[in-house]
Amino acid sequence: MYAPFFGLQHPPFSIAPDPRYLFMSERHREALAHLLYGLDAGGGFVLLTGEIGTGKTTVCRCFLEQIPAHCNVAYIFNPKLTVPELLRSICDEFGVAHQAAAPGVETVKDCLDPLNAFLLQQHAAGRNNVLIIDEAQNLAPDVLEQLRLLTNLETSERKLLQIILIGQPELRAMVAAPELEQLAQRVIARYHLQALSADETRQYIAHRLAVAGLQGPLPFARRALARVHALTGGVPRRINLLCDRALLGAYAAGQREVGEAIVRQAAREVFDAPVAAGPGRWWPAALGGLAGAAALGALGWAMGWWPVAVVDATRRQAPVAVTTPAAVAAPAGPATAPLAPVSNPEAKAGAQPPLTLAGFLAAQAEGPSPDGWQLLAQAWQASLPPDAADPCAQLASEGLRCWRHRRASLNLLRQLDRPVLLTLRPQDGSAGEGGVMVLLRQLDGDKATLAGANGSTLQVALADLAPLWHGEVATLWKAPANLPTGSNVAATVAGAAWLDRQLTLAGQARTDQRGISPAQQRRARVHQFQLGQGLTPDGQAGPLTLMMLNRAAGVQEPSLRAGG
Structure with a gap:
């Protein structure tokens, strides 16, 4: 009802879990990091608790989107079940066939045996199995005990089932009860989600x-x-x-x-x-x-007792500012007159209409212009030949490493704070299956500055990008030439020394402890740094961690906040 009055396209405060409105605070990112950590922690329980409405379900949905392809997931959202009902639900979620061994009621064993066989088979195939139970404060004590017994399903190397319990604060009290001491000892990570601060x-x-x-x-x-x-x-x-x-x-x-x-x-x-x-x-x-x-x-x-804001549908794509080299060099005249808003009925005849996001994207395919990778290289003051078959290999010779992701979020881009290539997919399908690659050069509040063909730039509202961007990004980060290219940058002496220096510069002091090897100390320092940055705390210095280390250590790299 009130949306047009305030110049809005949609109701902004629906309590429905619309993914377009996902907002991840630092607390939510840290909660997500704890859940992701549990995926590769070797089994046991992970607890996420919080008051009603603090965003536990939001974090869970984001977690489900980031679960790797090698993980099987069973999700129980109604935990008011008996032990047999719970086991049947778990089997059904994992797609495990089960039936009563003898005529009559199906027993616990009738579900446990095929479930154990399934978990062993999936482990042999290199797959992890995750059970998520929402509203876990409603679990009965005997059901919690059965869940603990499920974590006894294991090989000599690791447990076969990772269990994540999400619930209200009373879940913490339940797990802390003396009769559940054995379960409490199997909790490998826990996080209590606090409410938002005033800011x-x-x-x-x-x-x-x-x-x-x-x-x-x-x-x-x-x-x-x-x-x-x-x-x-x-x-x-x-x-x-x-x-x-x-x-x-x-x-x-x-x-x-x-x-x-x-x-x-x-x-x-x-x-x-x-x-x-x-x-x-x-x-x-x-x-x-x-x-x-x-x-x-x-x-x-x-x-007509009070005025109502007139919202033209085309204004959603009207930029705040548009600049192109051609416009700068053009002689004074009608073509360079101030841009008139589309919805302004008093615009002078012949005035140049503002460039919309749709027009900006359509221009990317017209005429000779640098492709997205060349735009990204220019933002990093690097050179890239137009015919480079492998842009990442070419840029590696200039001390730059590539990072790609297909499901990035806006909050992650703000956190990384560096120019990135966005793959946008216009809703009319005009860009084809490959989409349009444009450079995100600056983020300023709710505005984004894009760079495209012929050096043109366009400032648009983030709300206008949301329907076109599905998370595909690519960016760069600086790395020494002798840094290993694999997942373990500390595999060489030089790589380990560089990582130690970066951690020290980022404020992660070295602590010499008896009986702990330098590699174990380094892993612990990386783990602590990741927790502080809201990253998955796995102790592995992957690209995301190294990019954040660069930023924390003061490495000079282009910034989204500064516009390059």
């Missing part, structure tokens, strides 16, 4: 509004944002409920900005929270509820 609450609200299509400033006053955090405690689900109702109240009152009084009134409507007496009425006639307010608002809009 993260502001970022969360801004993020959702940007994805919903907001082009201008936030429609929340500064004091209103502080009040939202105070009333919700930083719990994302409560933030959604309160902000949705507050925007509805502002719309009903014909106000373009949500003030603190509106937030207080919305809290009373949503949470039944007490509201201080005083200037808290939103609308004339002191209507008693938001239903009446919404009706009055709709009537006022229809009768």
Whole structure:
């Protein structure tokens, strides 16, 4: 109802788990890192707990998207089961056939035997098996004990089943009970997800509004944002409920900005929270509820009592700034007149229309221009021949390594803070199966600066990129010429010495301990660094870890924040 009034394309604060609105705070990234760590930890339990609405399901969904292809996953979302029901559900999730050995009721053994055979077969094939149980605080004690027994299924090398329990804070108390001491000893990682801070609450609200299509400033006053955090405690689900109702109240009152009084009134409507007496009425006639307010608002809009923001569909792709070398060099005249907004009815005849994202992408395939890899090389002040068969091999001679990923997130790009190649896929299919490669040169709040053919640049809202980008990225990072190219950069003496120096520069001090080899100490330092950066804490210095090490150690590399 209120979305067009605030210049939005979609309702921004739905409580439905829409992946477009995924917001990963530092806490969420660290929680995700603990779950990913559990995949290769050799079995046992991983616990993720948090208050209602803090984002446990969001983290779980993100985790499921990043599970490697060599992992089988069973997901139980309704744990109010008996032991036989749980085992049947696990078998069904893994696709394991089971049946009663004798006529009558199926026994626990009838499920355990085929499940054990399946896990052994998958282990022999090099596959891991992960069982995820959501709302695990509802598990009965005897079911928890059965889960512990499932972790007894093992070979001489490792356990065959990794179990992840996700639940509310009482799950921690359950596991800490004396009768579950044996289970508690098998917990290899645990994380309690806290609510958002005041600053993260502001970022969360801004993020959702940007994805919903907001082009201008936030429609929340500064004091209103502080009040939202105070009333919700930083719990994302409560933030959604309160902000949705507050925007509805502002719309009903014909106000373009949500003030603190509106937030207080919305809290009373949503949470039944007490509201201080005083200037808290939103609308004339002191209507008693938001239903009446919404009706009055709709009537006022229809009768023209207050103006409504005109949102042209083409404005979602209108850039903030467009520059091309041709435009800079062109003589003064109509072609270089100030760009008129598409929705401006008073635009002068003959004025150049603004370049849209669709037009920018269409131009990438027109005429001779450097491909995406050449654009990326230029951002790193490196040279790449147009006919280079293997750009990564060519760039390696200049001390640059390639990194590609097919499921990256915006938060990961912000964390890496370096120019990247994005593969965009226009919804009309005009780019073909391969998509269009453009250079993401800068991220500034909810705006992205893209570089493309003929040196052109385009600044667009991140919300406009979301439907076109599915996570495919490529970027570079600096590395010494003698650094091993495999997954273990410490495989050589020179590589190990370089990694030790980088860790020291990044603040991970060396600790000499008796009985621990230098390799074990190095792995422990990498593990601690990864935890601090929200990376998967596996102790292996892979490309993501090395890129973050470069940034923490002060290696001079181009930055997305600085625009190169």
